[in-house]
Amino acid sequence: MRVLSGIQPSGAVHLGNYLGALRQWAQQQSNNSYYCVVDLHALTLPISPADLQRHTLELSATLFAVGLDPNVATVFVQSQVPHHTRLSWILECVASYGELSRMTQFKEKADRQDGFSAGLFTYPVLMAADILLYDAQRVPVGDDQRQHLELARNLAERFNNRYGETFVVPEGFFPPVAARVMDLQEPTRKMSKSVSSPLGAMGIFDSEADIRKKIMKAMTDTDGEVRFDWDAKPGLANLLEIFSAFSGETPDTVASRYERYGDLKKDLADLVVAHLAPITQRRDDLLADKGELNRLLSIGAARAEVIAEATYRRAASAVGVN
Ligand code: AQP
Numbered sequence: 001m002r003v004l005s006g007i008q009p010s011g012a013v014h015l016g017n018y019l020g021a022l023r024q025w026a027q028q029q030s031n032n033s034y035y036c037v038v039d040l041h042a043l044t045l046p047i048s049p050a051d052l053q054r055h056t057l058e059l060s061a062t063l064f065a066v067g068l069d070p071n072v073a074t075v076f077v078q079s080q081v082p083h084h085t086r087l088s089w090i091l092e093c094v095a096s097y098g099e100l101s102r103m104t105q106f107k108e109k110a111d112r113q114d115g116f117s118a119g120l121f122t123y124p125v126l127m128a129a130d131i132l133l134y135d136a137q138r139v140p141v142g143d144d145q146r147q148h149l150e151l152a153r154n155l156a157e158r159f160n161n162r163y164g165e166t167f168v169v170p171e172g173f174f175p176p177v178a179a180r181v182m183d184l185q186e187p188t189r190k191m192s193k194s195v196s197s198p199l200g201a202m203g204i205f206d207s208e209a210d211i212r213k214k215i216m217k218a219m220t221d222t223d224g225e226v227r228f229d230w231d232a233k234p235g236l237a238n239l240l241e242i243f244s245a246f247s248g249e250t251p252d253t254v255a256s257r258y259e260r261y262g263d264l265k266k267d268l269a270d271l272v273v274a275h276l277a278p279i280t281q282r283r284d285d286l287l288a289d290k291g292e293l294n295r296l297l298s299i300g301a302a303r304a305e306v307i308a309e310a311t312y313r314r315a316a317s318a319v320g321v322n
Contacts, residue, residue, distance in 0.1 A: 002168070003028065004136035006038040006078065006127070009055035010045065011193035012203035013062055015272075016181035019245045020142025024175050026067030033073040034134050034304060035063060040078050040085065041127070044120040045109065045194060058287065060297055062204075065283035076300035078130065083308040088122070088129040090315055094159050095125050095151070103147060112195070128152035132315075133308045135168040143180040144190055146172060163318035167311075178245035184218040187234040205280050208273050215239070215269040216262075226258045236261065239268055246271045 005025060007017060025035055039056045047055075056077060063075050078084050100106065103124050110116045119126075124147075131139055131152045139149055149172040156167040181191045183200035191201050202214050220235040228251040230237040240251035243264070247254065258264040286293055316322060 001030075001137050002032050002034070002135055003030070003138045003140065003173075004034040004036075004131055004134040004170075005140050006036045006041070006130055007059060007063075008038050008042045008193070009052060009059040010042040010047065011055065012201070012205065013059065014181075014191050014193060014196070014201045014203055015242065016142060016178075016191040016201075017193070018066070018204050019178035019181055019242070020144075020175060021140065022063065022066045024140045024173075025063075025073075028140065029068055029073040031072055034136070034307075035068060035073055035075050036078045036081075036130065036304070037063070037076075038078045038127075038130060041123060044117060044123050045113075057290065057293065058283070061283045061286040061293055062279075064286055064293075064296070065279050070296045070299065074300050074303045075297070076304045077297055080297070080301035081133075081305050081308050083133055083305070083312040084126065084129050087133055087312050087315055088126040090319055090321070091125050091129050091132070091155050091159070092122055094155055094162070095122075095128075099151065099154070100124065103151070105144070105148070109194075124148045124151050125155070128155045131170050132156055132167045133311045134304070135307070135311060136170045137168055138173050139170050140173040140175075142190075143174055146174075159315070159318075163315075166314050166318050175245075177251070178241050181242060182234065182238040184214055184235075184238070187219055187238045202272075204276050205283065208277075211273055211276070212269045215265050215272065218265065220261050224261070226255050226261065226264060228252050228255045239264065243268045243271065246275055 005021060007021060037056055037059045039052060042052055042055070060075065060077065064070065068075050100121055106121055106123065109120055127148050128151060141149060153169050156169045160166055183189050183191045183196045184202060185197055185200040193201065199214055199217055202211060218235060218239060221233050226236065227233065228237055228240050240254050243254045244251045
């Protein structure tokens with residue numbers, strides 16, 4: 001089965017990115033898996049050229065550090081394959097203004113900007129192009145991407161109806177637990193690279209002291225009962241779900257072992273620190289040899305381009321351009 005997914009180099013990778021996306025990518029990789037660092041998407045919000053380049057390289061190293069094997073999966077940087085933006089333009093002319101206006105992520109991000117770019121508005125179309133270019137049948141993503149994935153499906157179907165069978169209609173694949181990791185300080189909103197406060201988002205490369213501090217200070221409630229209940233106790237439910245994602249138990253089983261929030265938080269911090277330490281070490285080792293990292297990325301881009309070129313040709317000839 002052909003699998004594709006992407007992640008933006010827009011800031012420090014957090015626990016939501018890891019549990020909602022990266023960990024599943026590594027667990028499910030095959031030589032038919034394509035994973036990209038979507039640097040063009042990161043341009044939709046203000047970012048300096050130096051930060052974008054640094055984040056792109058660090059995130060690429062992170063993909064290998066979490067377990068993606070360059071001899072198995074194809075890992076590449078989006079802007080190194082020019083067909084993404086070429087297909088995106090064709091799909092923009094298939095998408096409607098109305099459907100893009102309904103994208104909740106656009107509305108939330110636009111609300112927080114003084115002015116926002118046209119790219120922020122058309123971002124989901126570029127994401128559809130990323131997916132459709134690779135004939136992806138499965139797209140592993142966190143829960144926040146459901147609406148964007150539905151748009152990619154709709155665009156594929158509309159294009160196929162209008163111009164003849166061209167694209168595979170992809171299916172989303174969502175992790176069974178921790179598909180939406182919430183902000184540690186505001187547990188009713190998702191943990192986010194660009195929105196969460198420093199205490200609200202836990203970076204997977206945070207220092208051990210910061211990881212412990214963020215978990216111990218995570219917002220819970222005052223009734224003191226350890227129980228898994230998203231409606232009544234979202235802060236605690238978030239911690240239980242993170243615990244469950246690392247320990248493999250159900251959140252209810254984890255809850256049944258504790259009587260005090262402090263004990264649960266301490267054990268969770270130990271679990272997270274132990275799990276993330278080797279990933280940090282691998283990422284640091286990879287970043288120590290940037291020449292080798294760039295070599296791996298060029299091999300990935302060359303492999304990706306073979307597929308992207310073929311699909312782009314099909315779509316371009318279907319609409320009557322080159
Ligand atoms: N809180 C989350 N819980 C579970 N999964 C999450 N993802 C993001 N946040 C959570 C998943 O991570 C993958 C890569 O996301 P992205 O880089 O494309 O960015 P995003 O979805 O817009 O979320 P971020 O990380 O918070 O970035 P910003 O703030 O820059 O928008 C996706 O599969 C996503 O579902």
